[in-house]
Amino acid sequence: MLKIYNTLTRKKEEFVPLEAGKVKMYVCGPTVYNYIHIGNARSTVAFDTVRRYLEFRDYEVNFVSNFTDVDDKIIKAAKELSITAPEVADKFISAFYEDTSALGVEKATSNPRVMENMPDIIQFIEALIEKGYAYESAGDIYYRTRKFKNYGKLSNKTIDELEIGASNRLESSENERKEDPIDFALWKSAKADEISWESPWGQGRPGWHIECSVMATKYLGDTIDIHGGGQDLEFPHHENEIAQSEAKTGHPFANYWMHNGFVTIGAEDEKMSKSLGNFVLVHDMIKEVDPQILRFFMATTHYRRPIAYSGTAIEEARVNLAKLKTAYENLHYRLSDSVLELPTDPSFFDKLTTIKEQFIVEMDDDFNAANGITVVYELAKMMNIYSEQKEVSKAVVEAMLGMLKELLTVFGIILEEETQLLDAHIxxxxxxxxxxRAAKNFARSDEIRDLLKNEGIIIDDTPQGARWRRG
Structure with a gap:
């Protein structure tokens, strides 16, 4: 039984989708004004892993994740780069696909963009005005926060707390345009030389929060199964999405709210962010570190837990992933001398069934990847022991290899056999x-091992002979 920790209720709940066998899932995507950093990638990888596990459990997942391609930061970047805001967005959307593809992230079912959905955004705001949930002020449109009952239910905040925070946060000129300090912008009137669209209230562009309400309901319906994003989006972004969406539709917006933990950095475990200037860009990292190692580093931690980024943590991920790959390669090597007719001990298949069942038990507990990967390590241990046997069954070898590939695919790790050609020198x-070695000239054998290591070729001497792999 799959259970999900629901931020809305602060407890784990049995997952019951709106439609049997299908999942409607929306995850807030990036604001595309720069390359993504490891903190941004953590959310993308976390929910890609969730999606992969749901698919592993035979759900059909309609996965929607937006691009915020209209924003103050994009406008600022456009001025700095001397290009248009759409050109900035196009540049970094392409970079997002490139970087996340390297990390093994599957493309979403749909990646809607704000600029492509402007008529829908305007219609959504008009509906809120008609229902009395929004009002115009000097060309801006604001949401009447107090009118929405139970505002703050997701973030567990009270109106009084929000009022104090809003009063301290906003400029007095904006507060003067509002009926209430806690009201938030749905539409912003255009400033000189900024990208804008014609609307019933004059030239302008949408506020940040409205876009996700519009795109989630447009592409998935008034109520969705799962809404995800980083912990930093819980308030105000997701809180405002709920208020907007439920005010317009009259239906619950999302049944399960999921929030991933931060990536921290430094001795003080400071949250990684562009605003703090302590970020590491994925675009740069994948030039230095195998992207699968970065993926493994992020995907094998429980999504709600923070991840401490460090060179030591990356090295630990490298070592652990290498152990799994070695277990796969060693057993795959035995396919060449496996015996088709060898009587097969049924206990091997029973053990594989038990491993898969245990993996499901761990992952069904709110996608507990840390416990799930521990089960995979047990499978690798079993494979290592079996690969040392004098005779191996082809059926058992293929079953073990298939199981490891299947389970690691959930974490976005794709195992491939070593097929690269070696040059004549190697x-x-x-x-x-x-x-x-045949002549018992072990000194020369060891010397050649070291030479090959310098060429990036690792030699493993097994009872069945020497085999090589790229280090």
Missing amino acids: EALLLERTEA
Whole structure:
């Protein structure tokens, strides 16, 4: 039974989708004014892993994640780069796809953009005005926050707390345009030389919160199964989405709210963010670190827990992933001498069934990836032991290999057999080493091992002979 920790209720709940076998899932995407950093990627990877597990459990997932391509930060970047705001958005949307693809992230079912949905945004705001939930003031449109009952239910905040925070946060000129300090903008009147659209209230552009309400309901319906995003979006962004959406439709907006933890950095475990200037760009990192290692680092921690980013943590992820890959490669090597007719001990298949069942038990507990990967390590241990046997069954080898590939795919790790061609120089060294070992010239054998290591080729001596892999 799959259970999800629901931020709205502050407890784990059995997952019951609106429609059996199908999941409607919306995750807030990036504001595309720069390359994504590891903190941004953590949310993308976390919900890609959730999606992959739902698909592993045979759900059909309609996964929608937006691009915020109209924003103050994008306008500022456009001025700095001397290009248009749409050109900034196009540049960094392409970069997002490139970087997340390297991290093994599947493309969403749909990635709607604000600029492509402007008529829907305007119609949504008009509906809120007609219902009395929004009002115009000097060309801006604001949402009447107090009118929405139970505002603050997601973030567990009271109106009084919000009023104090809003009064301290906003400029007095904006407060003067509002009926109430806690009201928030749905539409902003255009400033000189800024991108804008014609509306019933004059030239302007949408506020940040309205876009997700519009795109989630447009592409998935008035009520969705799962809404996700980073913890920093819980308030005010997601709180405002609920207020907007439920005021317009009269229906619950999302049945399950999921929020991933931050990536922290430094001795003080400070949240990684562009505003603090302590971020590491994925675009740069994947040039230095195998993207699968970064994926493994992020995907194997429980999504609600913070991740402490450090060189030590990346190295630990590298070592653990290498162990799994080695277990796969060692057993795959045995396919060449596996015996098709070898009587198969049924206990091996029973053990594999037990491993898969235990994996599901752990992952069904709010997508507990840390416990899930521990089960995968047990499978790798079993594979290592079996690969050392004098004779191996082809059926057992294939079943084990298939199981490891299937479970690691949930974490976005795709295992492939070593198929790269070696150049003639390295082939010659491998042959010479084989001959040296046969002649018991172990000094030369060790010397060649070191030479190959310098070439990025790791030699593993097994009872079935030497095999190589790229280090």
